[in-house]
Every structure is written in C-alpha cells, then in structure tokens.
Amino acid sequence: QKEVEQNSGPLSVPEGAIASLNCTYSDRGSQSFFWYRQYSGKSPELIMSIYSNGDKEDGRFTAQLNKASQYVSLLIRDSQPSDSATYLCAVNGPGGYSTLTFGKGTMLLVSP
Amino acid sequence: AAGVIQSPRHLIKEKRETATLKCYPIPRHDTVYWYQQGPGQDPQFLISFYEKMQSDKGSIPDRFSAQQFSDYHSELNMSSLELGDSALYFCASSLRDRGTSYGYTFGSGTRLTVV
Numbered sequence: 107q108k109e110v111e112q113n114s115g116p117l118s119v120p121e122g123a124i125a126s127l128n129c130t131y132s133d134r135g136s137q138s139f140f141w142y143r144q145y146s147g148k149s150p151e152l153i154m155s156i157y158s159n160g161d162k163e164d165g166r167f168t169a170q171l172n173k174a175s176q177y178v179s180l181l182i183r184d185s186q187p188s189d190s191a192t193y194l195c196a197v198n199g200p201g202g203y204s205t206l207t208f209g210k211g212t213m214l215l216v217s218p
Numbered sequence: 219a220a221g222v223i224q225s226p227r228h229l230i231k232e233k234r235e236t237a238t239l240k241c242y243p244i245p246r247h248d249t250v251y252w253y254q255q256g257p258g259q260d261p262q263f264l265i266s267f268y269e270k271m272q273s274d275k276g277s278i279p280d281r282f283s284a285q286q287f288s289d290y291h292s293e294l295n296m297s298s299l300e301l302g303d304s305a306l307y308f309c310a311s312s313l314r315d316r317g318t319s320y321g322y323t324f325g326s327g328t329r330l331t332v333v
Contacts, residue, residue, distance in 0.1 A: 140321045149308055149324040194260060205251065205274045206322060210260040
C-alpha cells in the first residue's frame, strides 16, 4: 500500500522567512507529485506539481523532488500570514491514472 | 472558469438515515473521485469513476454506493448513517486523457453532520 509521510507540525515561521515542508513516499514507482494547500474547512487547492528530479519554481513556491531518496519538498519564500494553512503532499503511482494518495498534511503558521 | 460543483454544502442527518451527495465535474473532465475527510485527518479516497464506470475503489463502506451518470455528474449515496460518518466529503475531477499528472480539481465539499 502506498504511503505518504509528512510531519504534522505545526511549523511556525515569522513573516518574511522561508518555510520548508517535507514529504516522503513509499512507492518507488510513483511518477507525479503534488502539493495542495488547505485552509480549515475548505477544499484542497493545487499549488504545485512536479514530475522530474530537481527544482520547479512558481512565484514564491519551489517544489523539489529527489526520486532516489523518495523525497519531495515545498519551499515558500517570503512567507505571509495568509500562507498559514495545512499543506498536503499527494502522490500518484505508475501509469499516470492511479488515484492520488495524500499525506496527513503539515500545518504552517506564519506569524506577523 | 467552471469549477467542480458539489451540493449540498451542508447536510444534517440523523443516525440510520440516508444521504445523497451530488458532484458536477468540470466540463469535459471524464473522471470523478470521492474523498472523505474527518476532522484533522487527511482526505481518504472512497471511490472513482471514469467514463461512467467504476475505476478504483478505496475505503468506501458497504453502506455507501456511488455512480456516475451519462452527463458525468456523480452521486454518493450513504445509508444507515452513523455518527462516525460526520465529515467533509470532497469530489474532485480530472481529464483522464491527460492522466492524473496534472492533479485533481476539488469541489468545495459537503459537510455532513450525523446527529
């Protein structure tokens, strides 16, 4: 069974700092990796996707993937209080069509 | 842009009652997924449909059933409700021709409270 592991947090960072969120996965055949942001009581919102080793940057967000270590991370630069949310790591398996498996999420708290 | 539409937004039912949740995927998306998220929990996959056929099955109780209709909307039917069924139920859709590599788009969810 596929597993996706995240530190539940909370991860507390001051405004303007870099927040680093980490995720490990068990299925070595996984091909696609996603980060979702979820505010309390709201639906998950896709913020980053990454498919190949290395870094992918989008605005203040950078996703990093290391398939050899089965590790994916999300960096948030210049953190804002509005970034305070739970960040869910999601992984799908080989073939591209398999269901996403979510981690339990890391709560991020950005203090003004 | 059109999003995934779920109804109702909130639902209160008594134990042993039935509930029906509806999901309207993004136009031209052919795959629908249902997830259950309890308080403080990660989304748990229940079931998915591709082109109106069941595609994958997760931890869906036998008391629950679902289907996808010809217009691609999907319904999750829940019977003999239990207190533990109280949760947020999310529907998500994707276009399978592109695989799931682009991730899902989630609806706003239905909050079910069983009393």
